[in-house]
Amino acid sequence: MDAFYASVEQLDNPDLRGKAIAVGGGSKRGVVSAASYEARKFGVRSAMSGSIAKKLCPHLIFVKSNFDRYRELSQRIRRIFFEYTDLVEPLSLDEAYLDVTENKKGNPSATLIAKEIRAKIKEKTGLNASAGISINKFVAKIASDYNKPNGQKTVMPDEVEEFLENLEIRKFHGVGKVTAEKMYQLGIFTGKDLKAKSEEFLAEKFGKSGPYYYNVVRGIHLSEVKPNRIRKSLGAERTFSENITSEIFMLERLEHIAEEIERRLAKSKVAGKTVTLKIKYSDFTLQTRSKTISYYISTKELILEVAKELLYQERMKDSVRLLGISLSNLNTDKKEKIDENEKEVYVQLKFEF
Template structure:
């Protein structure tokens, strides 16, 4: 067996609270405080997400909508809106990048951040997590929870402890006691089938798992033995894998009321071009290819692009090209979404190597 060597890092796992359902409640204030299910309507529908009000009745994701309705007769079904989810997700990630380029998104609503060395030069990962959660709420109106720990595995588990709208820090000295008392079913990555198998083997807590020899684990869990042997000892050195080097920068918005006037559409595009300029300047890059995205009220979508000879980053230059693209073809139905993106950037991919050392700083 190859034993991994643990190094102290400061990892934050940020997880948006009931993200899809919370977005629905944000966009429709009448839904606030009410049991909401995203998707799942109809005889064969499956729920994608449920609000905390719905979860109190036992409603949860991957449940049939018909069963959920029986559990919660007052359940309100809403349709998914991935364009809107992605829009907010991008806003949240911009906040992450204010602190570190080492960001590993797991989905639209959660990500790992390595803040061992961070842009703010802050010593405490706990304070960074608090700042991030406050900024997310201020910018989006949504709550997020966080887990802070020396590795991704523990941080992921910790983020679920004080949900919703809370956080939990597990310091390096607390990792082992924390894992020993943790119910095995709460170990991230241990699903229902494995949990039942562990129960049959007398493994109910982390301490029970830790008491099993590697030979025993290999006999019963084959290739997963080393993983289980290490994680319960706080050893999980998987790095936060970032694809931070940008290939494009964009901004888009879904409008609550469809746009029917070219004057209004141009005004909205002007606002988006200003946002693009801000993001380009912040990332210290320029681009050559501008793309306009239009989604109509009937959900049909079109994109139009133009590549320039030189690089640009100014709002006036961007808006001029976008205006050309808008009138390149006749507009269709009323517009529900507009987006602008710019790629062929003048940045070069740089491989960043980070060395981690034992840090005697606040966790």
């Protein structure tokens, strides 16, 4: 979906259409959850602090998020996907992979199916969607950003390698800002540069990710579309309007966070063994502390007990602007069947704010 949260707000409030808006980020220490394309022209992006966004775009309008509404539309869109295939792997409320190799419409063209789905989403919700079509999830993911907003891009099998060779390295899915900087230092600026490096070289410089980069630049990505993604962790975090230094205040905040996690665990019917405490200091440095216990927990009291222990594990080095707790090593892990060709499963999860 194109700028999903912001587009929903503009859909529901005609006065916001055509204007630079940001969902979230309105408070003193707020963070932008999504920005409209009008705001993006000024450099406003998700995960940016509201204060920086306002400096970049002085006429920016901040809108409070409405996740119930976003979920409602997301479910409506997902129902459209299932009209075409049962092989739907949601990544978030606004994004999913679809395998349409064999589809319910008997349509041999994935390009036409994508066009039809996008038209149906527009008809049923009034929102624009973009799509990428190719031989695997990696290339389709990159292609989906190619003609945004409200467009699609097909990369045919015989076009894949050339498409990837000409791509800027920072546009490779899985290459973040830090990795991109490291690649620049190694003289890797495009897919062609990456392809020129041996698998041994990439493994030496990037560890386990090295063979991944070696394969994907050649269009090799064997991960199947998995309709039943297994949750690997669950958590919540809070950014504070003022930095806090008192451990008493921190414990109070952690209690609220643990309560929220308990609610989510009950809803998902899961429990976990590993508690991780996330601390972001006023200088924006990040610290995590984890502990694994011998039994599954799901109650606020037990989660908080471990979180307290982690909090007191060592002294705070500065005032704190964010605290978070996550629970991993869940009892869903034993239900997961890993493909025999895959030794590790990577699942990206996002904390809800």
